[in-house]
Amino acid sequence: MHHEEHLHSSDVLKDIVIGMSDGLTVPFALAAGLSGAVDNTGVIIIAGIAEIAAGSIAMGLGGFLAGKTELDHYNSELKREYWEVDNLPDKEQEEVRVFFKSLGLSEDVQNKAMAELTKDKDVWVDFMMKYELNLEKPDPKRARKSAFNIGVSYIVGGLVPLSPYFFVTNPEQGLIISVGITLICLYVFGFFKSRLTGVNAVTGGFKMMLTGALAAGAAFGIAKLIEGK
Amino acid sequence: MHHEEHLHSSDVLKDIVIGMSDGLTVPFALAAGLSGAVDNTGVIIIAGIAEIAAGSIAMGLGGFLAGKTELDHYNSELKREYWEVDNLPDKEQEEVRVFFKSLGLSEDVQNKAMAELTKDKDVWVDFMMKYELNLEKPDPKRARKSAFNIGVSYIVGGLVPLSPYFFVTNPEQGLIISVGITLICLYVFGFFKSRLTGVNAVTGGFKMMLTGALAAGAAFGIAKLIEGK
Numbered sequence: 376m377h378h379e380e381h382l383h384s385s386d387v388l389k390d391i392v393i394g395m396s397d398g399l400t401v402p403f404a405l406a407a408g409l410s411g412a413v414d415n416t417g418v419i420i421i422a423g424i425a426e427i428a429a430g431s432i433a434m435g436l437g438g439f440l441a442g443k444t445e446l447d448h449y450n451s452e453l454k455r456e457y458w459e460v461d462n463l464p465d466k467e468q469e470e471v472r473v474f475f476k477s478l479g480l481s482e483d484v485q486n487k488a489m490a491e492l493t494k495d496k497d498v499w500v501d502f503m504m505k506y507e508l509n510l511e512k513p514d515p516k517r518a519r520k521s522a523f524n525i526g527v528s529y530i531v532g533g534l535v536p537l538s539p540y541f542f543v544t545n546p547e548q549g550l551i552i553s554v555g556i557t558l559i560c561l562y563v564f565g566f567f568k569s570r571l572t573g574v575n576a577v578t579g580g581f582k583m584m585l586t587g588a589l590a591a592g593a594a595f596g597i598a599k600l601i602e603g604k
Numbered sequence: 605m606h607h608e609e610h611l612h613s614s615d616v617l618k619d620i621v622i623g624m625s626d627g628l629t630v631p632f633a634l635a636a637g638l639s640g641a642v643d644n645t646g647v648i649i650i651a652g653i654a655e656i657a658a659g660s661i662a663m664g665l666g667g668f669l670a671g672k673t674e675l676d677h678y679n680s681e682l683k684r685e686y687w688e689v690d691n692l693p694d695k696e697q698e699e700v701r702v703f704f705k706s707l708g709l710s711e712d713v714q715n716k717a718m719a720e721l722t723k724d725k726d727v728w729v730d731f732m733m734k735y736e737l738n739l740e741k742p743d744p745k746r747a748r749k750s751a752f753n754i755g756v757s758y759i760v761g762g763l764v765p766l767s768p769y770f771f772v773t774n775p776e777q778g779l780i781i782s783v784g785i786t787l788i789c790l791y792v793f794g795f796f797k798s799r800l801t802g803v804n805a806v807t808g809g810f811k812m813m814l815t816g817a818l819a820a821g822a823a824f825g826i827a828k829l830i831e832g833k
C-alpha cells in the first residue's frame with residue numbers, strides 16, 4: 376500500500392518556526408553590531424534583553440491582535456454573504472456556477488451542481504466563504520495560544536546568541552562564542568524547519584545560517600562605521 | 605446596482621504592512637529600553653541602527669528565502685501529484701469525488717463531475733493542488749519584490765522612533781519625543797491597515813498603538829531593572 380505523505384506541519388510547530396526564526400536572527404545581529412561598537416558587555420546585555428522583550432511582545436501581541444482581526448473580518452464577510460444570498464440570489468447563484476465552470480466542468484454539471492448547492496442557505500454561504508473569498512473559519516482560541524507560542528519561541532531563540540555575553544567581559548570574546556553557537560543553532564533550526572515543509576533540509580539549514588550571518592555582518596559593519604566617525 | 609466590496613489588499617500593501625508593523629514597534633521599544641539604562645544617545649543610535657539593519661535583512665532576506673522555499677515545495681508536491689495520478693488513478697479519482705461530496709452534492713453529480721474533471725490530466729492535477737492541498741502556484745518573481753518591499757518598510761518604520769535621538773543629547777528628552785511621534789504613527793498606521801482589511805479602523809489604530817506602547821514599556825522596565833542591579 377502506498378502511503379500519502381504530503382507533509383503538513385501542525386499549528387504549534389508553525390508558531391515555533393515563526394518566533395524562533397526572528398528570535399535567533401535579530402538579537403544575534405544586534406549583539407554582533409554592538410560588539411563592534413562598545414567596549415563592555417553590560418550595554419550589549421541590556422540592549423539584547425530589551426530587544427528580546429520588545430520583539431517577543433511585538434510578535435506575540437501582534438500575532439494575537441492579528442488573529443482577533445482575522446476573526447472580525449471573517450464574521451463581517453459572513454454577514455455580508457448572508458445578505459447577498461438573501462438580496463441578490465441570482466448574482467450569487469451565478470458565482471457558484473462560475474466556480475464550477477472554472478474547474479472545467481460541462482454546462483450540464485455546472486447547472487446541476489449549482490442547483491443542488493444553493494438549495495440550503497447555510498451550505499451555500501459556507502461554500503461562498505471558502506471558495507469565492509478563500510476564507511477559512513478561524514479558531515477563536517488559536518489567537519491566544521499562537522501569541523504565547525510565538526512569544527516564548529522568540530525569547531528562547533533570542534537567549535541563544537545573547538547568553539555568551541553573560542559569561543565574558545570582553546565584547547569581542549562574547550561575539551566569537553555567540554557567532555559559533557548561533558550559526559550552529561541556525562543551521563540545526565533551518566534543517567528541521569525544512570524537514571517539516573518537505574524541502575531539502577541541508578539547503579534549508581544553510582539558507583537559515585546565511586540569513587543570520589548576513590544580518591549580523593551588516594549590523595556589525597554599520598555599527599563600526601558609525602562608531603568610527 | 606449593488607457593488608460587491610469585499611476588500612482585498614494588494615500584495616505590495618501587505619508587504620508594507622508586514623515590514624512597517626515590526627519596524628515601528630521593535631526599534632521603538634529597543635530605544636525606549638535603552639533610554640532607561642544609558643546616559644547618552646550615542647549608544648541608542650548605534651543600537652537602533654544596528655537593529656534596523658538586522659531586522660530589515662532578517663525580515664527581507666527571510667521573506668525572500670521563504671518565498672523560494674514555497675516555490676520548491678509547490679514544485680515537489682506538483683511532481684508527486686502527477687506521479688499519483690499516473691500510478692494510483694483510482695485513489696485520486698476517489699479524492700476528487702470526496703471533494704464534491706464534501707460540498708453536499710448528490711452522488712449523481714459527484715460522479716459526473718469527477719468523471720469530467722479527471723478526463724484531462726493537467727486539469728485534474730491542477731484541481732488536486734488547489735483543493736486537496738490548498739496550494740496556489742507562487743509567482744517566482746514575488747519573492748524578490750516582496751523581500752525588497754518588506755525590508756524598505758522596516759527601515760522607514762524603524763527610523764521614525766529613532767530619529768528624535770539624532771537631535772538631542774539627553775536620552776530622556778529623546779524618549780519623550782520618540783514616544784509622542786511613534787504612538788501617533790502607530791495609530792495612523794493601524795488605522796489605515798484596518799481600513800485595508802475592512803475592519804473597524806479606530807479600534808485597529810488603538811490596537812496597534814497598544815502593541816507598541818506595551819513593547820516599549822516592557823523594554824524600558826526590564827532595562828531599568830537590570831541597570832538598577
